[in-house]
Structure formats: C-alpha cells, structure tokens
Amino acid sequence: MSDGVTGQNFAGEGFVTNLQEWTxxxxxxxxxxxxxxxxxxxxxxxxxxxxxxxxxxxxxxxxxxxxxxxxxxxxxxxxxxxxxxxxxxxxxxxxxxxxxxxxxxxxxxxxxxxxxxxGVGALMAILEERRRKLAAEGLFDEARKQLLPFLPTVIGVVTSPTGAVIRDILHRLEDRFPSHVLVWPVRVQGETSAAEVTAAIRGFNALPGAGAIPRPDVIIVARGGGSLEDLWSFNDEAVVRAAADSDIPLVSAVGHETDWTLIDYAADLRCPTPTGAAEKVVPVRRDLALRLADLGRRHGEAMARLGERRRTGLRSLVRALRRPEDLVAAPRQRLDLVAGKLAHGLAINARRHEIALSALSRRLARLSPHLQLEQSRARLARAGQQLDRCFAANSHRYARDFMRVAGRLSPHSLRLRVARGRERLVLAGDRLGHMAPEIVARRGSALERVWKLIESLGHKGVLARGYALVLDEGRQPIRSAGAVSVGMPLTIMLSDGDVDAVAVGGAGGGKVSGEKAAGGQGSGGRGVSRKAGEAVKTAPSNQSSLFDI
The missing domain is CATH 2.40.50.140 (Nucleic acid-binding proteins)
Structure with missing residues (x-):
C-alpha cells in the first residue's frame, strides 16, 4: 500500500494525501x-x-x-x-x-x-424465588422429615477439614459420647463449594451397608457463620435436592442462629451452630450411665417388691388349701366300699352272661344251616306239587275256551254274519232315500221362518217400512226430543242412505231442516244417498226402542 494517494479535489484538480487506506x-x-x-x-x-x-x-x-x-x-x-x-x-x-x-x-x-x-437485595430476591419453587415441589414438607437415631454408631460430617467447625464438632462429640466420625472434606465457600457438598451428601448415601467404609447413621452438614454471599453455596438447588433425597437422616448446621439457608428447610433437623448439631446427634454418656444406674436400681426395687407380693400371695394360697389327708379321706372310703361290692357284682355279672350265652346257643341251634336247608327243600317240594296241579287245571280250562272261540271263527259262521249285515245295510239305505228329501224340506222351512223373524226385528227392516233413525254427532241414536238442542247437527238414517240435518227448534217443538237434500253434501262432508223427491219421515218418539243398535 503506497504512503500517498493522488486524487482529485472538488474542483477537479489533483491532490496528494498520506492517509492509510483500510478495508x-x-x-x-x-x-x-x-x-x-x-x-x-x-x-x-x-x-x-x-x-x-x-x-x-x-x-x-x-x-x-x-x-x-x-x-x-x-x-x-x-x-x-x-x-x-x-x-x-x-x-x-x-x-x-x-x-x-x-x-x-x-x-x-x-x-x-x-x-x-x-448486592444483598438481588441475592435475597433470587433466594426467595428459589425457596418458593422448591417448596412448591414438596422438598420442605414435614412429612419427608426423618427421626434421628438415638445412639448412632457412625457419624458422617460434611465440612472443611481445616476450619474450627470440625474441631468444635469432634471436641463436642468426645465430651458427650465418643463415636466413629467420617469426615468428607469439602470447600464451604467458592465456585466449587456447592458441587462438592452435593457430591459428599450423595456419596455418603451411596456407601454400602457392609463395605470397607462404614455407612453413617446420621450426616452433619456444617459451616461457620458468614455473609449471605459466603453461605450462598448452601442455597444451591443441587445441594437442597441432595439433602431432601438423602436416605440417611441429615442435620444442617450452617452459620449462626440468624443465618438461614435453603438446606436448613430440606434437612431433617436444623441446628443454629455446629456445636449444637453435635449435641443433638449424640447424648451425654455420663447422663446415660447415671440414667442406666437409676433404671437398674429402680428395676431391682421393683423386682423385690414384686417378689414380696408373690410370696405373700403364695402364703395366702397355702393357708387356703386343705390338708392332703383331708382331700383323700373321702375317696379312700368310697374305694373300700366299692372294693367290697366288687366280688358280689362280678359273680352276678358272670351268671347273667352265662344265661345270655345259653339263650344264644339255643337260637343258634334253631338257625343251623342244615336245618334251614331241609326246611327250604320241603317248602320247595310243596310248591312244585302245587304248581303241577295248577298247570293241569289251567291247561284244561284254556283248551275249552280255545275250542269255543275256534267254533265262532269258522268260515261258515263268518259268511253268515256278513250276509246278515249286508241285508241290514240295504234296508237302512232304502229308508234314508225316502226320508232325506222330507228332512231337508222341513229344515229349509224352519230356516226361512227364522230369517224372516230376524229381518222383522232388525233396524233395517223397520227403516224399510218407512221409519227413520236420528243420530247425533257421535253416531249415537237420539231416544228423546229433550236430547235435541237448537243448531245441533243431526244425521237421519233412511233405508237407502243418510241425510245430514240441523235442528232449528228446542225440545218438544223443534223442527229439522235438511241440508242439500237433493243428492248434495251434508254439513259433515258426507254424501247423501236417497231418491229425489222422497219425503223424510221421522219416527215417532215412542218408536225409538226399535233403533237400539
């Protein structure tokens, strides 16, 4: 990259600059x-x-x-x-x-x-939010708390191995009741403190019951006092969950009386100081020895009092008992009396059995098998003779009956009986041929008379003679003029059809007006079938009984 760059100014003239050009x-x-x-x-x-x-x-x-x-x-x-x-x-x-x-x-x-x-305010806000969350999960419930063992054999301590806390705990345990103590060294402050405390609690719980390292009966998690920031490791969620999940009873001794951490809520017991935790875990051996001595003394005194009461009761029972001589005197006399009667009783009993034996011997003689067999043979012989006589008599009687029946069943007798029956049948047929037309004519005349009587008594026969039947809306006969009201729809039944009508008058003086009488429709929509120009005749009131249908 060159140190200078030639360019144009705003007027178009060239200029030189030493500014570095960057990408x-x-x-x-x-x-x-x-x-x-x-x-x-x-x-x-x-x-x-x-x-x-x-x-x-x-x-x-x-x-x-x-x-x-x-x-x-x-x-x-x-x-x-x-x-x-x-x-x-x-x-x-x-x-x-x-x-x-x-x-x-x-x-x-x-x-x-x-x-x-x-600042502390932010820490307290985090602490309160975490406390509410863990409490909602039930980690602080009293139902989860375990009772501490009365006299633990092995005590596990989770704390710093170099601080005053472990010395105070060991000294206090030595004063009260020397026990086997297992120390799981951890950092009680700093970045790795929470993870180490969690691992220690879970490590003690993971120890087998019969391993080389004995499993603690109780665990103490301890730390001295400090600020909220110093004790923050014991507010860690992992530490609290490990304490709540511990199968071994756990005692929390973090800080002083006013220092509360979340592990205190999850522990089975919270103590204000590590020394107090040691006092809660084990009793004082001297006090136990004194109490045992007192209990032994009280036990001895109680046993002595019990023995004395039992001896007194035994003496009372001995005084209440009768002498042995008095107890056996009456039975001894009864024994002598029975012994005197025994010989006479044996003789009488032997004589009675001798008589019974003789009677049984006589019965056995009568029931001898040979005698029974002879008697059976005699009865069998008599029965055979009687059977022979009966057979002969019955054979003779059956022979006579057979001859008589055979005579009746001969062909000549049968032909004679058939001829006589045929003659009777011909005579009966002749009589039936003469009498049948007369019987049919007689029965037909009787049937015709009955039919004419039925027609004369039926309502249709009455209507055919010129009468009419007046019906109400329900098609029921009207038997009285008093049952008719003005404007009441009526049906007049004739021999060849019905006529719909309306009453225009009341009881006694009413008139009937026919509607569409000349083959039209009635008020009820029904067709009227009657001859044109035929007058409607109303039956007198005294004839209403003829139309009871």
Missing part, C-alpha cells in the same frame, strides 16, 4: 485488537435486559444496561452450564468478562465468564 475487514480487525488490548478483562455492573433464555445452540444473548447506556453481552454454552447464578430479566448483576467486537454487525460486546448478583 472494512481490516479496520474491524484493528478495532477489535485495539479494544481487546486496551481493556482485556473487565468487571461490569449493570441490569440484565432482553434475556429470553438460552438459544437453541446453548449460548445466551442479552444486554447489560444502566441509566444512560447499553452493552450487548454473550455467555457461551460451556460457561453458562457452570454458572451458579443464572441471568434473569431485570436482575442487577456484576459480571466479569472480556470486551470484544463482533465484526459482522460492527458493534462491541462483552463475553461473560462469571456472573453474580449486585
């Missing part, structure tokens, strides 16, 4: 190097603005602002995963990072490496 990329790179060399790492305080959470790539992009300026900020994915305090919209923070530029948009920005709240 856009070159100038952007130079500005980037100048800015990074001039500032390097900076510590910046500002309010988070435009934060929308991590990008799909895992990086975070937002801005830091104050009353009059705004600076773009970037947190790379690897750094974001290690941050204890995550950015939140509107949170005032103090960040540490490198100032650089982004040539693609010609703007400068800060690459954040660490982030922390600016």
């Amino acid at each position: 856009v990329s070159g100038l952007s790179g130079a500005l980037k190097r100048t800015l990074e060399d001039a500032f390097g790492h900076v510590r910046l305080k500002g309010e988070v603005s435009g934060y929308r959470g991590p990008h799909s790539s895992g990086h975070c992009y937002f801005a830091l602002k104050d009353e009059s300026a705004k600076l773009e900020a970037v947190i790379w994915k690897g750094v974001f995963s290690r941050l204890k305090i995550k950015p939140q919209e509107g949170l005032e923070v103090v960040v540490t990072g490198r100032i650089t530029t982004f040539p693609g948009s010609s703007k400068y920005q800060i690459i954040i490496e660490t982030i922390e709240p600016a």
Whole structure:
C-alpha cells in the first residue's frame, strides 16, 4: 500500500494525501485488537435486559444496561452450564468478562465468564424465588422429615477439614459420647463449594451397608457463620435436592442462629451452630450411665417388691388349701366300699352272661344251616306239587275256551254274519232315500221362518217400512226430543242412505231442516244417498226402542 494517494479535489484538480487506506475487514480487525488490548478483562455492573433464555445452540444473548447506556453481552454454552447464578430479566448483576467486537454487525460486546448478583437485595430476591419453587415441589414438607437415631454408631460430617467447625464438632462429640466420625472434606465457600457438598451428601448415601467404609447413621452438614454471599453455596438447588433425597437422616448446621439457608428447610433437623448439631446427634454418656444406674436400681426395687407380693400371695394360697389327708379321706372310703361290692357284682355279672350265652346257643341251634336247608327243600317240594296241579287245571280250562272261540271263527259262521249285515245295510239305505228329501224340506222351512223373524226385528227392516233413525254427532241414536238442542247437527238414517240435518227448534217443538237434500253434501262432508223427491219421515218418539243398535 503506497504512503500517498493522488486524487482529485472538488474542483477537479489533483491532490496528494498520506492517509492509510483500510478495508472494512481490516479496520474491524484493528478495532477489535485495539479494544481487546486496551481493556482485556473487565468487571461490569449493570441490569440484565432482553434475556429470553438460552438459544437453541446453548449460548445466551442479552444486554447489560444502566441509566444512560447499553452493552450487548454473550455467555457461551460451556460457561453458562457452570454458572451458579443464572441471568434473569431485570436482575442487577456484576459480571466479569472480556470486551470484544463482533465484526459482522460492527458493534462491541462483552463475553461473560462469571456472573453474580449486585448486592444483598438481588441475592435475597433470587433466594426467595428459589425457596418458593422448591417448596412448591414438596422438598420442605414435614412429612419427608426423618427421626434421628438415638445412639448412632457412625457419624458422617460434611465440612472443611481445616476450619474450627470440625474441631468444635469432634471436641463436642468426645465430651458427650465418643463415636466413629467420617469426615468428607469439602470447600464451604467458592465456585466449587456447592458441587462438592452435593457430591459428599450423595456419596455418603451411596456407601454400602457392609463395605470397607462404614455407612453413617446420621450426616452433619456444617459451616461457620458468614455473609449471605459466603453461605450462598448452601442455597444451591443441587445441594437442597441432595439433602431432601438423602436416605440417611441429615442435620444442617450452617452459620449462626440468624443465618438461614435453603438446606436448613430440606434437612431433617436444623441446628443454629455446629456445636449444637453435635449435641443433638449424640447424648451425654455420663447422663446415660447415671440414667442406666437409676433404671437398674429402680428395676431391682421393683423386682423385690414384686417378689414380696408373690410370696405373700403364695402364703395366702397355702393357708387356703386343705390338708392332703383331708382331700383323700373321702375317696379312700368310697374305694373300700366299692372294693367290697366288687366280688358280689362280678359273680352276678358272670351268671347273667352265662344265661345270655345259653339263650344264644339255643337260637343258634334253631338257625343251623342244615336245618334251614331241609326246611327250604320241603317248602320247595310243596310248591312244585302245587304248581303241577295248577298247570293241569289251567291247561284244561284254556283248551275249552280255545275250542269255543275256534267254533265262532269258522268260515261258515263268518259268511253268515256278513250276509246278515249286508241285508241290514240295504234296508237302512232304502229308508234314508225316502226320508232325506222330507228332512231337508222341513229344515229349509224352519230356516226361512227364522230369517224372516230376524229381518222383522232388525233396524233395517223397520227403516224399510218407512221409519227413520236420528243420530247425533257421535253416531249415537237420539231416544228423546229433550236430547235435541237448537243448531245441533243431526244425521237421519233412511233405508237407502243418510241425510245430514240441523235442528232449528228446542225440545218438544223443534223442527229439522235438511241440508242439500237433493243428492248434495251434508254439513259433515258426507254424501247423501236417497231418491229425489222422497219425503223424510221421522219416527215417532215412542218408536225409538226399535233403533237400539
């Protein structure tokens, strides 16, 4: 690149300049190097603005602002995963990072490496929000709390191995009840503190029950007092979840009386100081020895009193018991009496059995098989003789009956009976031929008389003689003039059809007016079928009984 450039002035004349000519990329790179060399790492305080959470790539992009300026900020994915305090919209923070530029948009920005709240107020806001979140998940519920063992064999302690806290705990345990203590060394402050405490709690829980390293019966998480920033590791969400998930009862002893951290809510017991935690975990051995001695003394006295009461009761029972001689005297007398009666009773019993045996012998003689067989043979012989006599008598009687039936069934007898039956059948046919026309004529005359009687008694026969039947709207016969009102629609039934009519008068003096009598339609829309010019005859009221249909 030349040191001078020849050009034209605004009047068209040439001019010479020594300004360096830059490309856009070159100038952007130079500005980037100048800015990074001039500032390097900076510590910046500002309010988070435009934060929308991590990008799909895992990086975070937002801005830091104050009353009059705004600076773009970037947190790379690897750094974001290690941050204890995550950015939140509107949170005032103090960040540490490198100032650089982004040539693609010609703007400068800060690459954040660490982030922390600016002041106690911001920390308290984060702490309260985290407390509400974990409480909503049930991590602080009393139902999750476990009881501490009365006398733990192994005590696990999670704390710094070099501070005064572990010395106070060990000294207090030694004074009260010396126990086997396992110390899991951790940093109680700093960037890695929360991860180390979490690993310690979960590590104690992962120990097998019968391994080379004994599994603790109780865990103490302890730290001395400090500011909110110093104790912030014990507000970490991972630490709180590890404490809540612990299968081993856990005692929290972080800070002093007024220092409350989130692990205190999740622990099974919270103690204000590490010394207090040691006192809660184990009793005083001297007190236990004194209590055991007192209990032993009281037990001995109670057993002595119990023995004395039992002896007194036994003496009372002994006095209430009868002498052995008195108990066996009456049974002994009864035994002597029964022994005297035994010989006589045996003799009588033997005689009774002898008589019974003789009776059984006689019965057995009567029931001898040979005797029974002879008697059966005799009965069988008598039955055979009787059977022979009956067979002979029945054979003779059946022979006579057979001869008599055979005589009746001879061909000559059958032919004679058939001839007689044929003669009777011919005579009966002749009589039936003479009598059948007469019977049919007689029955026809009777049927005709009955039919004429039925026609004379039916309402159609009455109508054929010139009478009419007056019906109301429901097609029911009107039997009285009192049942007719003015304007009442009527139907007059004649022998060859119906006529629709309307009453124009009341009871006793009403008149009937026919509508469209000459073959028209009635008021009900029904056709009237009657001969033209034929007068309508109304039946007298005393004839209404003829039309009961």
